[in-house]
Amino acid sequence: MTDTTASTARAQIGVTGLAVMGSNIARNFARHGHTVALHNRSVAKTDALIAEHGDEGDFVRTETVDEFVAALQRPRRVLIMVKAGDATDAVIEELAAAMEPGDIIIDGGNALYTDTIRREASLRERGLHFVGAGISGGEEGALNGPSIMPGGPKESYESLGPLLESVAAVVDGTPCCTHIGPDGAGHFVKMVHNGIEYADMQLIGEAYHLFRDALGFDAAQIAAVFGEWNTGDLESYLIEITAEVLSQVDAKTGQPLVDVIVDAAEQKGTGRWTVKSALDLGVPVTGIAEAVFARALSGSRAQREAAKGLASGVLGDKPTDADRFTEDIRQALYASKIVAYAQGFDQIRAGSVEYGWDLTPGDMATIWRGGCIIRARFLNRIKEAYDTNPDLTSLIVEPYFKDAIETAIDSWRRVVVTATQLGIPVPAFSSSLSYYDGLRAERLPAALTQGQRDFFGAHTYERTDRPGKFHTLWSGDRSEVDA
Ligand code: 6PG
Numbered sequence: 001m002t003d004t005t006a007s008t009a010r011a012q013i014g015v016t017g018l019a020v021m022g023s024n025i026a027r028n029f030a031r032h033g034h035t036v037a038l039h040n041r042s043v044a045k046t047d048a049l050i051a052e053h054g055d056e057g058d059f060v061r062t063e064t065v066d067e068f069v070a071a072l073q074r075p076r077r078v079l080i081m082v083k084a085g086d087a088t089d090a091v092i093e094e095l096a097a098a099m100e101p102g103d104i105i106i107d108g109g110n111a112l113y114t115d116t117i118r119r120e121a122s123l124r125e126r127g128l129h130f131v132g133a134g135i136s137g138g139e140e141g142a143l144n145g146p147s148i149m150p151g152g153p154k155e156s157y158e159s160l161g162p163l164l165e166s167v168a169a170v171v172d173g174t175p176c177c178t179h180i181g182p183d184g185a186g187h188f189v190k191m192v193h194n195g196i197e198y199a200d201m202q203l204i205g206e207a208y209h210l211f212r213d214a215l216g217f218d219a220a221q222i223a224a225v226f227g228e229w230n231t232g233d234l235e236s237y238l239i240e241i242t243a244e245v246l247s248q249v250d251a252k253t254g255q256p257l258v259d260v261i262v263d264a265a266e267q268k269g270t271g272r273w274t275v276k277s278a279l280d281l282g283v284p285v286t287g288i289a290e291a292v293f294a295r296a297l298s299g300s301r302a303q304r305e306a307a308k309g310l311a312s313g314v315l316g317d318k319p320t321d322a323d324r325f326t327e328d329i330r331q332a333l334y335a336s337k338i339v340a341y342a343q344g345f346d347q348i349r350a351g352s353v354e355y356g357w358d359l360t361p362g363d364m365a366t367i368w369r370g371g372c373i374i375r376a377r378f379l380n381r382i383k384e385a386y387d388t389n390p391d392l393t394s395l396i397v398e399p400y401f402k403d404a405i406e407t408a409i410d411s412w413r414r415v416v417v418t419a420t421q422l423g424i425p426v427p428a429f430s431s432s433l434s435y436y437d438g439l440r441a442e443r444l445p446a447a448l449t450q451g452q453r454d455f456f457g458a459h460t461y462e463r464t465d466r467p468g469k470f471h472t473l474w475s476g477d478r479s480e481v482d483a
Contacts, residue, residue: 011037011060011071013163014078016091017109018045022081023053024142025108025135028167030057039068069098075129075159076103084109092119092130101127104156108135110270113184113191113277117355120152120183129156132183134190136372137169145169147372148177149193149364151186169371176371180364181357188277188351189364192344195274195288197373198267199340200238202291202428207329208246210415213424215322219256223247225326233334233404236376265295274347281350286435287340290427316421325418331411332429338405339432341382342395362386396439405436 014037015026022040026049029036035058040046043063050059062068069076076099080091088107095105105128107116116132123130131152135142148168150157157179168177180186204226211217211225223246230239248257271292278285297304319325345361352359365383368374385398395401405412416433419426438444450461451472460469460483469483 009071009073011035012073012077013037014039014068014072014076015081016040016065016068016078016095017081018049019081020139021108021135021142022079023049024139025079025081025146025167026059027053027056028143028145029163030059032166033057034163034166035060037062037068037071039063039065065094065098069095074100074102075156076100077106077160077163078104079106079108079133081108084111084115088115089119092123096123096126096128099128102129104129104131104160106131106133106150106152106160107187108133110134110190110194110268111187112273113186113188116151116184116187124153129153131156131160132185132187133164134180134186134193136190136193136368136374138373141169141371141373145176145371147193147367147370147375149180149186149189149367150177151180151182151184151188153182154179168367169375171366171370174366176367176369178363178367181352181359183357184355185352185357185359188355188357189348189359191270191273191277192347192351193364193368193372193374194270195278195285195291195347196340196344197238198271198274198291198295199285199287199344199428200236200337200374202294203287203333203336203340203432204238204242205294206419206426206429207333208242209424210329210419210426211326214318214418214422215325216318217322219246219258229330229333233378234330234337234376236378237373238376264299264301266299267292267295271295274344277351278343278347281347281354283343283347283350284435285343285347286431287336287343287428290431294425294427312423315423316418318422319418325415328411328415328418331408332415335405335408335412335436336429336432337378338395338401339435340428341378342401343435345382345395360386360390361392362390394439396436 012034013029015022016039018040026036026038037060038046038049039062046061050061060071062071078095080088082088082091088109088111092105111132120130129152131150134149135146137146145168148164150164161179165175165177168175180189208222211222223243226239226243246258250257250260253260275285275289275292348359348361348364362383365379365386369379381400385392385395392398412433416426416430453459454461454471455474458471460471463470470480471483472478472480
């Protein structure tokens with residue numbers, strides 16, 4: 001039933017910005033019995049939604065922001081689903097002018113968490129609650145159950161939480177939605193989710209590359225492998241859709257679609273934000289960073305054109321035992337995925353300390369088990385790890401993951417060595433292995449780095465045999481002094 005006039009304040013939620021994501025989440029709310037006030041800059045989009053899906057629930061059509069706000073029950077709750085950046089600021093300003101203290105504005109876009117921190121503080125001064133909510137799962141997730149990562153004031157979650165949880169994905173009876181933490185925490189966690197997503201996709205891409213160029217598999221054969229892998233430890237949305245994409249045949253040419261897609265990956269920017277934030281926080285997210293750089297490299301068309309035909313050196317022999325190498329790749333993928341997620345969770349912990357958010361890593365594992373792009377069986381293991389030890393120093397040292405890497409390590413090394421010998425780029429597989437080797441190393445070359453820094457910059461160093469900071473008089477008698 002749709003009351004196409006905004007007569008009385010009867011909507012529990014308002015959605016403004018009715019592109020596909022906005023329309024789908026509005027429909028999701030309506031399908032769950034909520035009355036949904038609709039608003040879009042162009043009313044045509046509002047009318048199209050009502051014309052096509054008005055029978056799915058109770059929508060209230062509005063044309064102006066004032067009408068939109070007037071259609072909402074108090075405390076008013078408005079979900080903004082517009083492009084991140086200036087557009088969001090403009091919509092927030094327009095809404096804030098029409099709303100009253102105690103009302104709630106939710107930004108469901110991929111906003112930069114530092115913008116959310118700024119917006120939350122500014123709106124709090126006007127008595128308004130601002131909730132930056134990461135919403136993951138794409139168009140399908142928005143309609144049928146996303147993973148929702150709302151930050152903002154805890155008190156606003158009291159009224160908002162049940163509404164959001166009612167439309168989120170559900171795993172083992174638990175909604176994939178929880179209050180993440182104050183101000184920008186929700187968008188920060190969504191940003192890290194996206195960074196992990198980039199790493200996951202890059203690792204899958206490297207596995208695909210090895211199957212294609214080291215084993216000579218065609219797309220259909222590789223699709224079958226990923227389909228098989230999706231029944232085991234690697235079961236996940238990204239593995240599932242990889243099999244789908246690789247199975248797709250291009251209608252125009254009859255070739256596998258993947259073979260006619262230009263090999264230049266784009267990115268809207270959330271993965272880049274993750275790496276920038278990690279650099280500031282001092283967290284080595286090597287897998288995520290290599291994934292972001294790999295996308296940039298793939299898009300460097302002029303350089304790649306100029307570099308075509310550069311010397312490959314003497315290449316090694318291709319693997320002869322396809323089954324064994326396939327298992328090696330599976331193991332390397334799983335181990336590298338453990339590293340990427342471990343690094344992502346390290347960044348969440350570092351952000352929590354930096355911004356005083358008091359985040360609970362296990363919460364993220366719990367709500368990422370369904371609805372979001374990185375949803376995977378694997379996340380149950382991460383949830384168990386943090387439920388057992390919330391202060392886990394790294395996922396990599398947790399017994400289950402420690403054992404999984406111990407099982408995978410020989411395969412992992414064989415894959416990185418073979419790829420290198422065949423001239424196949426595996427930046428995420430190899431950087432993840434080096435990260436693992438770096439973490440477990442007895443002595444790192446950083447001792448020499450400290451010596452060099454002290455030589456040219458008198459930046460001092462610590463000693464292994466006694467506490468304190470020291471400096472060598474490099475340009476004098478080279479004696480050592482306390483710094
Ligand atoms: C999600 C996705 C989504 C993604 C966009 C842009 O969680 O649903 O992460 O938000 O960011 O599809 O993807 P790119 O960053 O790869 O451009």
